[in-house]
Amino acid sequence: MHLFTPFECRDVTARNRVMVSPMCQYSCENEDGLATDWHLVHLGSRASGGAGIVMTEATAVTPRGRISPQDLGIWSDAHAEALEPVTEFIASQGALSGIQLAHAGRKASTFRPSAGGDPVRGESGWTPVGPTEEPWPHDEPLATERLDSAGIDRVKRAFVDAAVRAVEAGFDVLEIHAAHGYLLHEFLSPVTNTRDDEYGGDFDGRARLLEAVVSDVRAAIPEGTPIFVRISATDWLADRRSWTVESSVRLAAKLRTLGVDLIDVSAGGIHPDQQVPDTGAHYQVPYAERVGESELPVGAVGGITTPEGADEVIRNGRADLAVVGREHLRDPYFALRAAEALDRDAPVPRQYTRGFQ
Numbered sequence: 001m002h003l004f005t006p007f008e009c010r011d012v013t014a015r016n017r018v019m020v021s022p023m024c025q026y027s028c029e030n031e032d033g034l035a036t037d038w039h040l041v042h043l044g045s046r047a048s049g050g051a052g053i054v055m056t057e058a059t060a061v062t063p064r065g066r067i068s069p070q071d072l073g074i075w076s077d078a079h080a081e082a083l084e085p086v087t088e089f090i091a092s093q094g095a096l097s098g099i100q101l102a103h104a105g106r107k108a109s110t111f112r113p114s115a116g117g118d119p120v121r122g123e124s125g126w127t128p129v130g131p132t133e134e135p136w137p138h139d140e141p142l143a144t145e146r147l148d149s150a151g152i153d154r155v156k157r158a159f160v161d162a163a164v165r166a167v168e169a170g171f172d173v174l175e176i177h178a179a180h181g182y183l184l185h186e187f188l189s190p191v192t193n194t195r196d197d198e199y200g201g202d203f204d205g206r207a208r209l210l211e212a213v214v215s216d217v218r219a220a221i222p223e224g225t226p227i228f229v230r231i232s233a234t235d236w237l238a239d240r241r242s243w244t245v246e247s248s249v250r251l252a253a254k255l256r257t258l259g260v261d262l263i264d265v266s267a268g269g270i271h272p273d274q275q276v277p278d279t280g281a282h283y284q285v286p287y288a289e290r291v292g293e294s295e296l297p298v299g300a301v302g303g304i305t306t307p308e309g310a311d312e313v314i315r316n317g318r319a320d321l322a323v324v325g326r327e328h329l330r331d332p333y334f335a336l337r338a339a340e341a342l343d344r345d346a347p348v349p350r351q352y353t354r355g356f357q
Contacts, residue, residue: 001314001317002314002315002342002344003016003311003322004016004017004338004339004342004344004345004346005314007052007053007320007321009297010224010226011223011225012172012224014095014096016050016051016335016339016346017321017322018052018324018334018338019051019098019299019322020043020054020323020324020325021055021301021323021325022056022100022177023326023328023329024058024068025039025042025057025072026068026071026114027039028069028070028071032073033060033063033066033072033073033074033079034079035082035083039072039083043056043086043097044086044090044093046328046332047090047093047095047097048349049331049332049336050333050334050335050336050338050339050348051324051334052321053096053172053173054090054095054098056083056086056097056098056099056100057071058071058104059072059073059102060074060075060103060104061074061103061158062103062155063075064103064109064127064128064129065102065104065105065108065183066108067107067108067110067112067182068112068120069120071104074101074166075162079165080165080166083166083171084169084170087170087171087172091172093349094347096173097173098172099166099169099173100177100230101159101163101177101217103155103177103183104128105129105131105186106128106129106135106136107128108126108128108129109126109127109128119140119142121142125142127145128144129144129147129183130144130147130186130192131187131192131193131194132144132193132194133145134194137272152199155183155209156216159217160213160216160217163220164220164221167221172225173227174217174225174228176213176227177230178230178232179230179232179266179267180232180268180269181232181268181269182269185232185243185270187199187200187206187207187210188206188231188247190206190241190242191237191243191271192271193206207251207254214255214258214259215258218258218259218260227259228261228262228264228299229262229263229264230265231248231264231265231291232266232269232270233248233265233267233284233291234287235268235270235271236275236276237270237271237273237275245287248287248290249291249293249294252291252294252298253294253295253296255296256294256295260296261296262298263291263294263299264299264321264323265284266284266287267302279303280303281303281304281305282302282309282313283302283303284300284302284303285302285318287300288300288319289318289319292318292319297320297321299322300313300322300323301324304322304323304324305324305326305327307341308342311338336348336356
């Protein structure tokens with residue numbers, strides 16, 4: 001097996017094992033969550049660039065689930081319709097389209113990073129929600145609403161409705177975002193989930209919301225549509241009770257029984273006190289290897305920047321997908337370049353063949 005071995009998953013097959021990592025674009029300038037020409041060009045160019053799976057950025061399932069006012073959304077039929085040209089173009093280039101369904105939780109209502117990332121207040125902002133009233137620790141935190149049972153039910157329903165819309169919009173793969181300190185991760189981690197009801201307490205209680213979302217989505221979409229889940233394998237908080245790699249292995253084993261097809265393994269994001277390790281080449285790949293002990297396929301992310309490095313991850317059985325983020329921002333045609341470097345066949349768009357002869 002190598003980087004250009006097809007990846008079969010339920011009823012779909014990716015032409016290779018390069019996946020474009022979900023990366024926020026903060027480009028819905030009208031603050032309505034509707035996909036724009038930017039999303040078509042950004043995602044479409046990675047498809048024509050040879051990637052096997054092209055994943056959208058975190059796409060909010062409710063307006064309150066946005067990180068910033070400029071986030072992409074899929075909380076209405078109009079949002080799904082705006083994404084249809086994206087999925088159609090990706091398919092025309094021979095790639096699979098994926099969408100990451102997300103809720104920002106207590107990290108919501110912030111300005112996009114290029115504008116500073118501070119909380120958005122007043123009429124332009126909104127009240128974040130979380131497992132407790134404890135806010136994200138900004139210098140001047142936003143008041144945060146603790147989700148009650150009715151609020152939790154609304155969140156579950158929002159993920160299901162978004163999943164159904166995504167399938168109708170033509171997406172081949174759905175990914176549920178449970179990483180980076182956003183809502184579902186906030187429920188998983190004991191750092192942020194100090195509830196004493198059925199959605200808190202021990203491991204099973206803290207995992208209950210994610211498991212319910214996965215089960216409900218699996219029941220609502222076609223059997224042949226794969227479900228990925230992105231997790232933070234560790235909170236990077238060794239000096240306190242937190243979410244650990246061992247927790248992630250245990251979670252992945254449970255998700256496998258619920259119909260999840262792949263774990264997209266990242267790390268961190270739950271608290272600004274996190275201690276990030278050396279961010280060299282493949283620095284998060286060992287987490288994917290550990291989570292793979294669950295017998296679920298895994299995607300590895302973090303410092304994968306070269307064709308040879310991506311191929312090594314697959315060839316040595318460290319992961320099933322090489323999830324490439326920042327390198328795809330630098331080079332939309334990473335997969336075509338990788339095929340050339342590794343002497344593998346890849347479908348070059350006819351318009352570009354002169355550049356690859």
